[in-house]
Amino acid sequence: MPSRSAVLVGYGLGVVSEDAAADAALLADLRRVLGSRARDNDFERGLYSRDGSIEGSPPAIVCLPETAAEVAEIVRICRRHGRPFLARGSGTGLAGGAVPVGRPVVVATSKMDRIVEVDTANRVAWVEPGVLNLDLSRALAPQGFHFAPDPSSQQVCSIGGNIANNSGGPHCLAYGVTTAHIAALEVVLPSGETTTLGGVEAEPAGLDLRGLFVGSEGTMGIATKAAVRLTPNAPAVRTLLLDFDDVSEGSAAVSAIIAAGLVPSALEMMDQRAIEIVEAFAHAGYPTGAAAVLLVELDGLPGGVEAGVDIVREVALKHHVGHVRVAADDEERALLWKGRKNAFGAVARIKPDYYLHDTVVPRSRLTEVLEKVYRIADAYDLIAVNVFHAGDGNLHPILAFDRRQPGVDERVKAAGRDIVAASIEAGGVLSGEHGIGLEKRDYMGMLFSAHDMYTQDLVRETFDPDGFANPLKVIPTGSRCSDSFHQHVPEGAWV
Amino acid sequence: MSDQVTASLASRIAPEVAEFAGVVGESGPVAVVGARTHWHVGGAADAGAREVQAPCGIWEHEPSEMTVRCGAGTTVAELGTHLARTGQMVPLDPVDAAATVGGVLACGFSGHRRLRYGYVRDLVLQTRHVDATGKVVTAGGPTVKNVSGYDLPRLLVGSLGTLGLLAEVILRTLPVPPAAQWLVGDGDPFAAFDLLYRPSSILWNGSHAWILLEGDPVDVAAEAAKLVPAGFDPCDGPPPIPGTGRESMRPSDLRVLAGTGGEWLAEVGIGLVHRHEPVPAAPVSSANAALMDQLKQRLDPDHRLNPGRRAW
Structure with missing residues (x-):
């Protein structure tokens, strides 16, 4: 049974040389289907060589299909030419999931951006993968609904990308991550065949292939349409800002709020450096002297929301809160969120580049792991800024750096690895919402046994026995030989 | 510093789970038995299969983490009683609370409060199952949020034990509404x-x-x-x-x-x-059936797990 690396080895991974004749033949076939929407100019190949991570490698060809039929045709052409393909949404992913490996054909879904049908009777909307997350929620607003997952990148990230990464966001604390909001998926399988996984009916028959596909990072095929669930907009919303002189008091307040029986719709934390950066950008009145702030949002019916506000206030006082600020209106609420959602970009105020991490730890270990993050950053002479989903223990340490400094990339990667290790040692996991991609592929062995990964790869292989769909992501190469899962493609082989 | 951190999930396998894996063994047909409250689902089990039972017991419950770890053989009633002491619940809501947690998950049946609390599969954070080779496989993760690796827990929920036998699960808990x-x-x-x-x-x-x-x-x-x-x-x-x-x-x-x-x-x-009367299973498209057959072929090539049951 061929493993996916067989295609790439056969295809020359590690000695990936540009085969101009092969590329030209492939392009000619793709152009017959797509015309000028199949492109190989250097500018666009450069554009599609990177995602939101710090890795990069150009694809051979970029395709911009407009229909599911075109996607299926692209997949079939790629197979005929023995060439891997890689679906791409907006390229905001942070784990290298959309970084081309092995000179693939990139299938960019940005032109498939129609909201096909809003079906309020069944509380779903059928959308194409290129629809942007926030555009969908805006379109649903007049009917009183929204799409619950709300990554910080929601102004630019696509639903297809959300599906590939099983994306989260601040409000997933109460509403769950993307998989809980996808009823059905039309997908083009790596064989070129089109099928629908899941369904709008209560309990679609058979195995939950839909659940398997969501979060598979494009390694099981390309989603061409999705039935996303509509979440009713809450009648009442309250947003609170709490500040603390001590990070550990803030972390303890997080656990205490949850232990008090509340499930806030969002429970976010920012450390001192983050507060300063965000305030300089957003002018939201964040208390710049505080060691930590919590942004707490409660939504639902008004009685529960007001009772929740009282509970949060009480818990905060027990943990020596400085101030409890309750947003007076929607405008103030939006201002507080503007700071939070733009925190990552605002890091540019201290250093030109940043590397954003994503791990999860038990809430009770937040303080301890945060302290380790600061120590790790210090040890590698980097600046750590923390803005994260405290309510579900989802850490997002930002390592700020200047890429022009020689050797800094290695320090950033080494610090990242140490942060992942510290999180796992504390009983956590590799990723809460960004995915594994390339970034964490070779860390999978920190969490899973060789047999666990072998089993996962067997399941992936069911969809893609020949390794055409976004190869070499998620599972470390060599997982099929139980004792050698630490193997990986030689450094630089794919860049 | 991090080289010592290898396969952290695998290193924490409970002795009861390891023992269950030993009982399942490496060969011969096995049928997993819970409380037999859903015994009719998916057709009759082959009479020749050796019956095995998943371990039971509530092994970890941290109310402020809102997670609970238990053996798949634990009854829903026992889990409910345990969680209620701290004002929490897992809204599995089977028609008969004598059902086991593993049984409800294997059937993939969401309870009657799904409208508010969502699908049963979304309550599952981590699974440990015994596979056809008798080995323990861990998937998902212990935290309330996790996207580390492929989502095998959702594949197992509703698979009627035909791809692997659930041994232990970590579930998300919720506060009991006031x-x-x-x-x-x-x-x-x-x-x-x-x-x-x-x-x-x-x-x-x-x-x-x-x-x-x-x-x-x-x-x-x-x-x-x-x-x-x-x-x-x-x-x-x-x-x-x-x-x-x-x-x-x-x-x-x-x-x-x-x-x-x-x-x-x-x-x-x-x-x-x-x-009250049985409802025949809805058909699955030929493309999906082929994928499901292939999954079965890869994960249980000798058809030793719950023979006779049909999940599709």
Whole structure:
């Protein structure tokens, strides 16, 4: 049974040389289907060589299909030419999931951006993968609904990308991550065949292939349409800002709020450096002297929301809160969120580049792991800024750096690895919402046994026995030989 | 520093799980038995298969983490009693609470409060199962949020133990709502669904509907007051939910059942009809059936796990 690396080895991974004749033949076939929407100019190949991570490698060809039929045709052409393909949404992913490996054909879904049908009777909307997350929620607003997952990148990230990464966001604390909001998926399988996984009916028959596909990072095929669930907009919303002189008091307040029986719709934390950066950008009145702030949002019916506000206030006082600020209106609420959602970009105020991490730890270990993050950053002479989903223990340490400094990339990667290790040692996991991609592929062995990964790869292989769909992501190469899962493609082989 | 951190999940396998793996062994057909409350689902188990039982016990419950780790053989009733002491729950809600956690998950049957609490598969954070080679496989993760690796837990939920035998699960817990109220009436349940904000359940038998409201007492009272003019009054609860057949349709298609006789109870907003008589499984498309057959072939090539059961 061929493993996916067989295609790439056969295809020359590690000695990936540009085969101009092969590329030209492939392009000619793709152009017959797509015309000028199949492109190989250097500018666009450069554009599609990177995602939101710090890795990069150009694809051979970029395709911009407009229909599911075109996607299926692209997949079939790629197979005929023995060439891997890689679906791409907006390229905001942070784990290298959309970084081309092995000179693939990139299938960019940005032109498939129609909201096909809003079906309020069944509380779903059928959308194409290129629809942007926030555009969908805006379109649903007049009917009183929204799409619950709300990554910080929601102004630019696509639903297809959300599906590939099983994306989260601040409000997933109460509403769950993307998989809980996808009823059905039309997908083009790596064989070129089109099928629908899941369904709008209560309990679609058979195995939950839909659940398997969501979060598979494009390694099981390309989603061409999705039935996303509509979440009713809450009648009442309250947003609170709490500040603390001590990070550990803030972390303890997080656990205490949850232990008090509340499930806030969002429970976010920012450390001192983050507060300063965000305030300089957003002018939201964040208390710049505080060691930590919590942004707490409660939504639902008004009685529960007001009772929740009282509970949060009480818990905060027990943990020596400085101030409890309750947003007076929607405008103030939006201002507080503007700071939070733009925190990552605002890091540019201290250093030109940043590397954003994503791990999860038990809430009770937040303080301890945060302290380790600061120590790790210090040890590698980097600046750590923390803005994260405290309510579900989802850490997002930002390592700020200047890429022009020689050797800094290695320090950033080494610090990242140490942060992942510290999180796992504390009983956590590799990723809460960004995915594994390339970034964490070779860390999978920190969490899973060789047999666990072998089993996962067997399941992936069911969809893609020949390794055409976004190869070499998620599972470390060599997982099929139980004792050698630490193997990986030689450094630089794919860049 | 991090080289010592290898396969952290694998290093924490409970002795009960390892023992279960030993019992399942490497060969010969095995049938996993829970409480036999869903024994009819997926067809009869092969009589020749050796019966095995998943371990039971609640092994870890940290209320402030809102997670619980238990053996798959634990009964839903026992789990509920344990969690209630700290004001928490896992809304599995099987028709018979004698059911085991593993049994409910293997069937993939969400409870009657799915409208508010979501699908049962979304309550599962981590699974440990024994595979066809007798080895323990861990998937998912212990934290409330996790996207590390492929989502095998969702594949196992609803697979009737034909891909692997659930040994241990980590589930997400929720706070028990401070107030709950059932109402009954002959008003339009579809209009009631549109009127309410996230009701917990709307059960309908074609003539009457039973509606469950949960949450803060003030909100429950206010939502209930909205229902009174629509023809609903407080009551103790719905009639017993038929436990044999589950007919699945689109939520909007339930309307066609209006006026049809028979002893059924439908979940409005979900599209599920509970019936006393068995309902044949809906067909699966040929492309999906091929994928499912391939998964079975790769994960259990000798068909030793729960032979006789058909999940598709």
